[in-house]
Amino acid sequence: MNLQEQIALVDKIREHLKKVMDPELNINVVDLGLIYDISLVEENAVEIVMTLTTPGCPLHDSIIGGVKHCVLELEEIDHAEIQLVWEPAWSPEKMTEAGLKAIGR
Template sequence: MSEELNTGSGTAGNQNLAGGMPNEAQVLESLKVVKDPEIPVNVVDLGLIYGVDITDEGVVDITMTLTSVGCPVQDLIRSDAEMAVMRLEGVNRVNVDFVWSPPWSPEKMSEDGKRQMRMFGFNI
């Protein structure tokens, strides 16, 4: 597999020749492949995504949080999120910004996320 992605703070590549831009729903759907390795649920259903902004230039800014401030897999989740969104047509760069306010809590999870957690034995 030879994808050329720079997964630094801003990822460049995937120039769109057709001129179409993804919408927020498409970005969120693409992020459903990104999972916290410590929790068997994707970042969208966990309620970790706080915002998605898409510019006309194909820059996608994602504001998200993690389940804890000291999460040891922050860089992995950032990289996975960047790669997932870069696969969308029209995306030229992805920026992932982690914020800690408001803090994450289980109440932010979707009903599907809560159901998945219960299937894995968590009391949600």
């Protein structure tokens, strides 16, 4: 896979992750700014670095599981590794325009 194809696949994954909604805020994880990094570690394997809005988020397991299931739905991906990090901490500045609009800002 050349560089352009890799960039296209990362964009596809990011777009596909918009299916994963935070049920409390009703905003997807991408627009909420929870996805920090998507990198292809091998041809069919992806590593996603992400965070949550707060360390004690009750939806912790659900959202992480959702991100993994969602990525594995893509035929190009056979293996997904999700790394949850607290640093850098999430802040509203990480939200997209669409995310801020959805939350009434």
